[in-house]
Amino acid sequence: MSATIDYKQLWQSVLVEIELSVSKANFATWFKDTRIVKGDEGIVVLSVPNAFVKEWLATKYHSTILKGLRNIESSVHTVEYVVNKEEFKRKDDVVLRETFGATKELPLSEVEVNKEDNLNPRYTFNSFVVGPFNELAHAAAQAVIKKPGIMYNPLFIYGSTGHGKTHLIQAVGNHIKTSTPGKRVYYMTSEQFGQDCMNALRNQKMNIFKEKYRKYDVLIVDDIQFFSDKQKFQEELFHLFNTLYDNNKQIIFSSDRHPHLIVGLEDRLKSRLAAGMTVDIPAPDKESRMAIIIAKASQQGFNLSKEVVEHLAHTVNGNIRELEGAINALVCHSQLKGKEVSVIDVRNYIKSNVRPKKSMAVKDVVKIVSDFYNIKEDSIYEKTRHKEIIKPRQVIMYILREDMSISYPSIGQKLGGRDHTTVIHSCEKIKNELKNDQSLADEISQIRNILTV
16 A cells, blocks of 8 residues: 555545444444554554454454445555554543542532433433434434424334333433523423323412423423323323424424324324324344443443353343343442453343243234234134235234244144144245335334333
8 A cells, every 4th residue: 555545534434435334333333443553565454442343343344344445445455453452441441430430529410310301411312322223213303403393293202111212302302402502491201291280280270380381492201101091181281282383392202102002092192192203112133232232331431242242132132221230230240350241240140130021921912913903803813814814913923933932833723723834824924024024024013012011
Protein backbone atom coordinates (compact mmCIF):
# COMPACT_ATOMS: atom_id res chain seq x y z
CA MET A 1 0.00 0.00 0.00
CA SER A 2 1.10 3.52 -0.64
CA ALA A 3 2.52 5.43 2.30
CA THR A 4 0.27 8.36 1.46
CA ILE A 5 -2.90 6.48 2.33
CA ASP A 6 -4.86 7.95 5.20
CA TYR A 7 -5.59 4.81 7.23
CA LYS A 8 -8.10 6.54 9.46
CA GLN A 9 -10.10 7.82 6.51
CA LEU A 10 -9.81 4.46 4.74
CA TRP A 11 -11.27 2.58 7.69
CA GLN A 12 -14.01 5.16 8.25
CA SER A 13 -15.08 4.73 4.64
CA VAL A 14 -15.14 0.95 5.03
CA LEU A 15 -17.16 1.23 8.24
CA VAL A 16 -19.79 3.31 6.45
CA GLU A 17 -20.12 0.54 3.86
CA ILE A 18 -20.26 -2.20 6.49
CA GLU A 19 -22.86 -0.33 8.55
CA LEU A 20 -25.23 -0.47 5.60
CA SER A 21 -24.91 -4.25 5.30
CA VAL A 22 -25.27 -5.41 8.93
CA SER A 23 -27.74 -4.77 11.74
CA LYS A 24 -27.18 -1.89 14.15
CA ALA A 25 -26.68 -4.37 16.99
CA ASN A 26 -23.98 -6.27 15.14
CA PHE A 27 -22.25 -3.11 13.98
CA ALA A 28 -22.15 -1.61 17.47
CA THR A 29 -21.00 -4.90 19.02
CA TRP A 30 -18.26 -5.99 16.63
CA PHE A 31 -16.95 -2.86 14.91
CA LYS A 32 -16.85 -0.36 17.73
CA ASP A 33 -13.30 0.56 18.85
CA THR A 34 -11.64 -0.90 15.77
CA ARG A 35 -9.04 0.89 13.65
CA ILE A 36 -6.24 0.28 11.18
CA VAL A 37 -2.87 0.45 12.95
CA LYS A 38 -0.64 -0.64 10.07
CA GLY A 39 -0.65 -1.06 6.31
CA ASP A 40 2.22 -2.38 4.25
CA GLU A 41 2.50 -4.09 0.85
CA GLY A 42 -1.17 -4.94 0.66
CA ILE A 43 -1.41 -6.14 4.27
CA VAL A 44 -3.75 -4.27 6.63
CA VAL A 45 -3.51 -4.77 10.38
CA LEU A 46 -6.75 -4.09 12.24
CA SER A 47 -6.70 -3.27 15.95
CA VAL A 48 -9.58 -4.72 18.02
CA PRO A 49 -10.46 -4.39 21.73
CA ASN A 50 -10.29 -8.03 22.80
CA ALA A 51 -9.71 -11.62 21.70
CA PHE A 52 -13.43 -12.31 21.47
CA VAL A 53 -13.95 -9.57 18.89
CA LYS A 54 -10.79 -10.66 17.08
CA GLU A 55 -12.04 -14.21 16.64
CA TRP A 56 -15.54 -13.09 15.68
CA LEU A 57 -14.35 -10.67 12.99
CA ALA A 58 -11.88 -13.19 11.62
CA THR A 59 -14.48 -15.95 11.31
CA LYS A 60 -17.76 -14.10 10.64
CA TYR A 61 -16.88 -10.83 8.95
CA HIS A 62 -13.48 -11.35 7.37
CA SER A 63 -14.74 -11.49 3.79
CA THR A 64 -16.93 -8.41 4.36
CA ILE A 65 -13.99 -6.44 5.76
CA LEU A 66 -11.61 -7.51 2.99
CA LYS A 67 -14.16 -6.72 0.28
CA GLY A 68 -14.82 -3.28 1.79
CA LEU A 69 -11.11 -2.48 1.91
CA ARG A 70 -10.49 -3.67 -1.66
CA ASN A 71 -13.41 -1.64 -2.98
CA ILE A 72 -11.56 1.50 -1.87
CA GLU A 73 -7.93 0.38 -2.04
CA SER A 74 -7.48 -2.38 -4.64
CA SER A 75 -3.93 -3.25 -3.51
CA VAL A 76 -5.18 -4.77 -0.24
CA HIS A 77 -4.99 -8.57 -0.28
CA THR A 78 -4.66 -9.53 3.39
CA VAL A 79 -6.26 -8.46 6.69
CA GLU A 80 -4.72 -9.34 10.04
CA TYR A 81 -6.19 -8.73 13.49
CA VAL A 82 -4.38 -7.73 16.68
CA VAL A 83 -5.65 -7.04 20.19
CA ASN A 84 -4.48 -3.63 21.32
CA LYS A 85 -4.26 -4.60 24.96
CA GLU A 86 -2.56 -1.51 26.32
CA GLU A 87 -4.91 0.98 24.69
CA PHE A 88 -8.04 -0.84 25.79
CA LYS A 89 -6.66 -1.64 29.23
CA ARG A 90 -6.35 2.10 29.85
CA LYS A 91 -9.87 2.61 28.55
CA ASP A 92 -11.23 -0.20 30.75
CA ASP A 93 -9.47 1.29 33.80
CA VAL A 94 -11.24 4.58 33.17
CA VAL A 95 -14.59 2.75 32.79
CA LEU A 96 -13.98 0.83 36.01
CA ARG A 97 -13.18 4.00 37.92
CA GLU A 98 -16.25 5.72 36.51
CA THR A 99 -18.50 2.74 37.18
CA PHE A 100 -17.35 1.54 40.57
CA GLY A 101 -15.47 4.52 41.93
CA ALA A 102 -17.88 7.31 41.13
CA THR A 103 -21.18 5.50 41.53
CA LYS A 104 -21.16 5.75 45.32
CA GLU A 105 -20.71 9.51 45.13
CA LEU A 106 -23.17 10.10 42.31
CA PRO A 107 -25.84 12.58 43.36
CA LEU A 108 -29.27 11.04 43.67
CA SER A 109 -30.71 13.72 41.43
CA GLU A 110 -28.79 12.21 38.53
CA VAL A 111 -30.28 8.76 38.85
CA GLU A 112 -33.67 9.11 40.45
CA VAL A 113 -36.97 9.44 38.62
CA ASN A 114 -38.01 13.01 37.90
CA LYS A 115 -41.23 13.61 39.87
CA GLU A 116 -42.48 16.22 37.40
CA ASP A 117 -42.52 13.88 34.42
CA ASN A 118 -41.96 10.40 35.97
CA LEU A 119 -39.14 9.71 33.49
CA ASN A 120 -36.15 7.62 34.49
CA PRO A 121 -32.99 9.36 33.17
CA ARG A 122 -31.28 5.99 32.67
CA TYR A 123 -33.68 5.14 29.83
CA THR A 124 -32.07 6.77 26.80
CA PHE A 125 -31.47 5.84 23.18
CA ASN A 126 -27.73 5.66 23.88
CA SER A 127 -28.25 2.78 26.31
CA PHE A 128 -30.87 1.04 24.14
CA VAL A 129 -29.36 -1.89 22.22
CA VAL A 130 -30.83 -2.13 18.71
CA GLY A 131 -31.01 -5.51 16.99
CA PRO A 132 -33.03 -7.27 14.29
CA PHE A 133 -35.77 -8.03 16.82
CA ASN A 134 -36.50 -4.39 17.72
CA GLU A 135 -35.28 -2.43 14.68
CA LEU A 136 -38.78 -1.52 13.53
CA ALA A 137 -39.86 -0.33 16.98
CA HIS A 138 -36.68 1.72 17.30
CA ALA A 139 -37.18 3.24 13.84
CA ALA A 140 -40.76 4.19 14.74
CA ALA A 141 -39.55 5.84 17.96
CA GLN A 142 -36.93 7.77 16.00
CA ALA A 143 -39.61 9.01 13.61
CA VAL A 144 -41.72 10.20 16.55
CA ILE A 145 -38.93 12.27 18.13
CA LYS A 146 -38.40 14.05 14.80
CA LYS A 147 -42.07 15.00 14.38
CA PRO A 148 -43.93 14.47 17.68
CA GLY A 149 -47.69 14.61 17.32
CA ILE A 150 -47.50 14.31 13.54
CA MET A 151 -45.59 11.16 12.65
CA TYR A 152 -47.00 7.90 14.06
CA ASN A 153 -49.60 9.24 16.45
CA PRO A 154 -50.41 7.30 18.53
CA LEU A 155 -47.36 5.07 18.78
CA PHE A 156 -48.27 1.68 20.25
CA ILE A 157 -45.43 -0.67 21.31
CA TYR A 158 -46.28 -4.17 22.45
CA GLY A 159 -44.41 -7.28 23.50
CA SER A 160 -43.82 -9.59 26.44
CA THR A 161 -42.30 -8.53 29.75
CA GLY A 162 -38.62 -7.75 29.62
CA HIS A 163 -38.33 -7.03 25.89
CA GLY A 164 -37.47 -3.33 26.34
CA LYS A 165 -40.83 -1.59 25.86
CA THR A 166 -40.54 0.67 28.89
CA HIS A 167 -36.97 1.59 28.05
CA LEU A 168 -37.90 2.58 24.49
CA ILE A 169 -41.00 4.65 25.26
CA GLN A 170 -39.22 6.47 28.09
CA ALA A 171 -36.24 7.09 25.79
CA VAL A 172 -38.65 8.93 23.48
CA GLY A 173 -39.83 11.05 26.42
CA ASN A 174 -36.32 11.80 27.65
CA HIS A 175 -35.14 12.78 24.17
CA ILE A 176 -38.05 15.15 23.52
CA LYS A 177 -37.67 16.66 26.98
CA THR A 178 -33.97 17.46 26.46
CA SER A 179 -34.11 18.39 22.76
CA THR A 180 -37.21 20.58 23.10
CA PRO A 181 -37.23 22.05 26.62
CA GLY A 182 -40.58 23.77 26.10
CA LYS A 183 -42.39 20.47 25.47
CA ARG A 184 -44.26 19.07 28.46
CA VAL A 185 -43.72 15.32 28.73
CA TYR A 186 -45.34 12.92 31.16
CA TYR A 187 -44.91 9.17 31.68
CA MET A 188 -47.22 7.00 33.78
CA THR A 189 -48.37 3.45 34.21
CA SER A 190 -51.99 2.52 33.63
CA GLU A 191 -52.26 1.74 37.36
CA GLN A 192 -51.23 5.30 38.20
CA PHE A 193 -53.82 6.70 35.79
CA GLY A 194 -56.47 4.45 37.33
CA GLN A 195 -55.52 5.43 40.87
CA ASP A 196 -55.64 9.14 40.00
CA CYS A 197 -59.02 8.65 38.39
CA MET A 198 -60.36 6.76 41.42
CA ASN A 199 -59.15 9.44 43.84
CA ALA A 200 -60.70 12.17 41.71
CA LEU A 201 -64.05 10.35 41.68
CA ARG A 202 -63.99 9.89 45.45
CA ASN A 203 -63.10 13.51 46.09
CA GLN A 204 -65.34 14.91 43.34
CA LYS A 205 -62.37 16.51 41.56
CA MET A 206 -62.77 15.07 38.06
CA ASN A 207 -62.30 18.46 36.42
CA ILE A 208 -58.88 18.81 38.05
CA PHE A 209 -58.03 15.25 37.01
CA LYS A 210 -58.97 15.93 33.38
CA GLU A 211 -57.01 19.17 33.19
CA LYS A 212 -53.94 17.55 34.72
CA TYR A 213 -53.36 15.23 31.77
CA ARG A 214 -54.63 17.47 28.99
CA LYS A 215 -51.86 20.03 29.47
CA TYR A 216 -49.09 17.69 28.23
CA ASP A 217 -47.53 17.76 24.77
CA VAL A 218 -46.36 14.14 25.05
CA LEU A 219 -48.28 11.61 27.13
CA ILE A 220 -46.83 8.11 27.65
CA VAL A 221 -48.97 5.36 29.18
CA ASP A 222 -47.30 2.03 30.03
CA ASP A 223 -48.98 -1.41 30.33
CA ILE A 224 -52.32 -0.38 28.87
CA GLN A 225 -53.63 -3.96 29.19
CA PHE A 226 -54.48 -3.25 32.85
CA PHE A 227 -57.44 -1.15 31.66
CA SER A 228 -59.17 -4.40 30.74
CA ASP A 229 -62.77 -4.50 32.07
CA LYS A 230 -62.35 -1.15 33.84
CA GLN A 231 -65.07 0.79 32.06
CA LYS A 232 -64.77 4.14 33.86
CA PHE A 233 -61.00 4.30 33.35
CA GLN A 234 -61.45 3.41 29.68
CA GLU A 235 -64.03 6.15 29.27
CA GLU A 236 -61.71 8.79 30.73
CA LEU A 237 -58.79 7.56 28.64
CA PHE A 238 -60.98 7.66 25.53
CA HIS A 239 -61.91 11.31 26.06
CA LEU A 240 -58.34 12.22 27.01
CA PHE A 241 -57.06 10.53 23.86
CA ASN A 242 -59.47 12.48 21.66
CA THR A 243 -58.51 15.81 23.23
CA LEU A 244 -54.77 15.24 22.87
CA TYR A 245 -55.03 13.79 19.38
CA ASP A 246 -57.22 16.62 18.09
CA ASN A 247 -54.55 19.08 19.32
CA ASN A 248 -51.65 17.19 17.69
CA LYS A 249 -50.21 16.07 21.01
CA GLN A 250 -48.08 12.92 20.88
CA ILE A 251 -49.55 9.84 22.58
CA ILE A 252 -47.50 6.71 23.27
CA PHE A 253 -48.80 3.43 24.66
CA SER A 254 -47.31 0.09 25.57
CA SER A 255 -48.89 -3.27 26.24
CA ASP A 256 -48.09 -6.97 26.42
CA ARG A 257 -50.20 -7.62 23.32
CA HIS A 258 -51.73 -6.02 20.23
CA PRO A 259 -54.59 -3.62 21.15
CA HIS A 260 -57.13 -5.74 19.24
CA LEU A 261 -56.18 -8.72 21.43
CA ILE A 262 -56.68 -7.00 24.78
CA VAL A 263 -59.73 -8.69 26.25
CA GLY A 264 -62.23 -6.43 28.00
CA LEU A 265 -61.24 -3.30 26.08
CA GLU A 266 -63.98 -1.31 24.32
CA ASP A 267 -63.89 -1.47 20.52
CA ARG A 268 -63.87 2.32 20.18
CA LEU A 269 -60.74 2.48 22.35
CA LYS A 270 -59.08 -0.41 20.51
CA SER A 271 -59.58 1.36 17.19
CA ARG A 272 -57.94 4.53 18.50
CA LEU A 273 -55.01 2.71 20.09
CA ALA A 274 -54.29 0.98 16.78
CA ALA A 275 -54.93 4.02 14.58
CA GLY A 276 -51.30 5.19 14.37
CA MET A 277 -48.23 2.99 14.34
CA THR A 278 -48.53 -0.36 16.07
CA VAL A 279 -45.31 -2.32 16.34
CA ASP A 280 -44.19 -5.47 18.09
CA ILE A 281 -40.99 -6.08 20.07
CA PRO A 282 -40.55 -9.86 20.01
CA ALA A 283 -38.01 -11.85 21.98
CA PRO A 284 -34.43 -10.95 21.00
CA ASP A 285 -32.66 -13.37 18.67
CA LYS A 286 -29.37 -14.97 19.77
CA GLU A 287 -27.18 -12.41 17.97
CA SER A 288 -29.08 -9.59 19.67
CA ARG A 289 -28.84 -11.31 23.05
CA MET A 290 -25.09 -11.53 22.58
CA ALA A 291 -24.96 -7.84 21.69
CA ILE A 292 -27.02 -6.98 24.79
CA ILE A 293 -24.75 -9.07 27.04
CA ILE A 294 -21.61 -7.44 25.67
CA ALA A 295 -23.11 -3.94 25.93
CA LYS A 296 -24.40 -4.42 29.49
CA ALA A 297 -21.14 -5.97 30.67
CA SER A 298 -19.15 -3.22 29.00
CA GLN A 299 -21.21 -0.60 30.83
CA GLN A 300 -19.84 -2.13 34.04
CA GLY A 301 -16.29 -2.24 32.75
CA PHE A 302 -16.20 -5.96 32.05
CA ASN A 303 -15.14 -7.93 29.00
CA LEU A 304 -16.64 -11.41 28.96
CA SER A 305 -15.08 -14.28 27.01
CA LYS A 306 -16.65 -15.59 23.83
CA GLU A 307 -17.60 -18.86 25.55
CA VAL A 308 -19.31 -17.05 28.43
CA VAL A 309 -21.26 -14.70 26.12
CA GLU A 310 -22.42 -17.50 23.84
CA HIS A 311 -23.39 -19.81 26.71
CA LEU A 312 -25.31 -17.06 28.48
CA ALA A 313 -27.07 -16.00 25.26
CA HIS A 314 -27.98 -19.59 24.48
CA THR A 315 -29.27 -20.41 27.96
CA VAL A 316 -31.09 -17.24 28.96
CA ASN A 317 -33.36 -16.50 26.01
CA GLY A 318 -36.29 -14.25 25.48
CA ASN A 319 -36.04 -11.76 28.34
CA ILE A 320 -33.64 -8.82 28.52
CA ARG A 321 -34.29 -8.29 32.23
CA GLU A 322 -33.20 -11.84 32.97
CA LEU A 323 -30.05 -11.22 30.94
CA GLU A 324 -29.31 -8.05 32.89
CA GLY A 325 -29.90 -9.84 36.18
CA ALA A 326 -27.56 -12.63 35.15
CA ILE A 327 -24.84 -10.17 34.09
CA ASN A 328 -25.11 -8.20 37.34
CA ALA A 329 -24.87 -11.36 39.42
CA LEU A 330 -21.90 -12.72 37.45
CA VAL A 331 -20.05 -9.40 37.59
CA CYS A 332 -20.61 -9.24 41.35
CA HIS A 333 -19.36 -12.81 41.69
CA SER A 334 -16.28 -11.94 39.62
CA GLN A 335 -15.46 -8.97 41.84
CA LEU A 336 -15.88 -10.95 45.05
CA LYS A 337 -13.75 -13.85 43.85
CA GLY A 338 -11.23 -11.66 42.06
CA LYS A 339 -11.30 -13.75 38.90
CA GLU A 340 -12.81 -13.69 35.42
CA VAL A 341 -16.29 -15.08 34.81
CA SER A 342 -16.15 -18.65 33.49
CA VAL A 343 -18.67 -20.91 31.76
CA ILE A 344 -18.86 -22.90 35.02
CA ASP A 345 -19.93 -19.71 36.83
CA VAL A 346 -22.66 -19.22 34.22
CA ARG A 347 -23.86 -22.81 34.61
CA ASN A 348 -23.99 -22.49 38.38
CA TYR A 349 -25.97 -19.26 38.08
CA ILE A 350 -28.40 -20.79 35.60
CA LYS A 351 -28.92 -23.81 37.82
CA SER A 352 -29.74 -21.64 40.83
CA ASN A 353 -31.63 -18.72 39.33
CA VAL A 354 -33.20 -19.31 35.93
CA ARG A 355 -36.72 -20.63 36.19
CA PRO A 356 -37.86 -23.23 33.69
CA LYS A 357 -40.43 -22.08 31.15
CA LYS A 358 -43.98 -22.48 32.33
CA SER A 359 -45.88 -25.36 30.83
CA MET A 360 -49.06 -24.79 28.89
CA ALA A 361 -51.88 -27.13 28.05
CA VAL A 362 -52.60 -27.87 24.40
CA LYS A 363 -56.13 -26.55 24.76
CA ASP A 364 -54.74 -23.18 25.91
CA VAL A 365 -52.57 -22.96 22.79
CA VAL A 366 -55.61 -23.84 20.67
CA LYS A 367 -57.68 -21.13 22.36
CA ILE A 368 -55.05 -18.41 21.95
CA VAL A 369 -54.35 -19.22 18.28
CA SER A 370 -58.09 -19.50 17.53
CA ASP A 371 -58.72 -16.11 19.15
CA PHE A 372 -55.80 -14.64 17.23
CA TYR A 373 -57.23 -15.76 13.87
CA ASN A 374 -60.81 -15.11 14.96
CA ILE A 375 -62.10 -18.64 14.45
CA LYS A 376 -64.00 -21.08 16.69
CA GLU A 377 -61.87 -23.37 18.85
CA ASP A 378 -63.95 -26.42 17.92
CA SER A 379 -63.12 -25.99 14.24
CA ILE A 380 -59.46 -26.86 14.97
CA TYR A 381 -60.46 -30.41 15.99
CA GLU A 382 -62.90 -30.95 13.12
CA LYS A 383 -62.04 -32.62 9.80
CA THR A 384 -62.83 -29.48 7.80
CA ARG A 385 -60.41 -28.41 5.05
CA HIS A 386 -61.46 -24.78 4.86
CA LYS A 387 -58.52 -22.49 4.17
CA GLU A 388 -59.29 -20.21 7.09
CA ILE A 389 -59.05 -23.24 9.43
CA ILE A 390 -56.07 -25.05 7.88
CA LYS A 391 -53.56 -22.27 8.50
CA PRO A 392 -54.34 -21.76 12.24
CA ARG A 393 -54.32 -25.55 12.73
CA GLN A 394 -50.90 -25.83 11.09
CA VAL A 395 -49.59 -22.95 13.20
CA ILE A 396 -50.80 -24.72 16.35
CA MET A 397 -49.06 -27.93 15.28
CA TYR A 398 -45.86 -26.03 14.56
CA ILE A 399 -45.86 -24.26 17.95
CA LEU A 400 -46.68 -27.46 19.85
CA ARG A 401 -43.76 -29.19 18.14
CA GLU A 402 -41.16 -26.40 18.09
CA ASP A 403 -41.88 -24.66 21.40
CA MET A 404 -43.26 -27.47 23.55
CA SER A 405 -41.43 -30.47 22.00
CA ILE A 406 -44.60 -32.59 21.87
CA SER A 407 -44.26 -35.68 19.69
CA TYR A 408 -45.91 -35.78 16.27
CA PRO A 409 -48.26 -38.67 17.17
CA SER A 410 -49.31 -36.95 20.40
CA ILE A 411 -50.06 -33.67 18.57
CA GLY A 412 -52.16 -35.54 16.02
CA GLN A 413 -54.07 -37.35 18.75
CA LYS A 414 -54.78 -34.16 20.73
CA LEU A 415 -55.98 -32.28 17.63
CA GLY A 416 -58.83 -34.48 16.54
CA GLY A 417 -57.09 -37.84 16.09
CA ARG A 418 -54.98 -36.93 13.05
CA ASP A 419 -52.22 -39.09 11.63
CA HIS A 420 -48.67 -38.13 12.65
CA THR A 421 -47.70 -37.74 8.97
CA THR A 422 -50.24 -34.93 8.69
CA VAL A 423 -48.60 -33.19 11.63
CA ILE A 424 -45.12 -33.61 10.13
CA HIS A 425 -46.32 -32.16 6.82
CA SER A 426 -47.95 -29.20 8.59
CA CYS A 427 -44.86 -28.41 10.66
CA GLU A 428 -42.57 -28.61 7.64
CA LYS A 429 -44.93 -26.43 5.61
CA ILE A 430 -44.94 -23.68 8.24
CA LYS A 431 -41.18 -23.99 8.69
CA ASN A 432 -40.60 -23.54 4.95
CA GLU A 433 -43.07 -20.67 4.60
CA LEU A 434 -41.37 -18.81 7.45
CA LYS A 435 -38.26 -18.48 5.31
CA ASN A 436 -40.03 -16.19 2.83
CA ASP A 437 -43.26 -15.04 4.46
CA GLN A 438 -42.54 -12.14 6.82
CA SER A 439 -46.24 -11.68 7.56
CA LEU A 440 -46.48 -15.25 8.87
CA ALA A 441 -43.30 -14.77 10.90
CA ASP A 442 -44.82 -11.66 12.51
CA GLU A 443 -48.05 -13.52 13.30
CA ILE A 444 -46.23 -16.41 14.99
CA SER A 445 -44.05 -13.96 16.89
CA GLN A 446 -47.15 -12.18 18.20
CA ILE A 447 -48.74 -15.49 19.18
CA ARG A 448 -45.60 -16.52 21.03
CA ASN A 449 -45.64 -13.23 22.92
CA ILE A 450 -49.20 -13.90 24.05
CA LEU A 451 -48.32 -17.46 25.07
CA THR A 452 -45.52 -16.25 27.34
CA VAL A 453 -47.60 -13.66 29.17
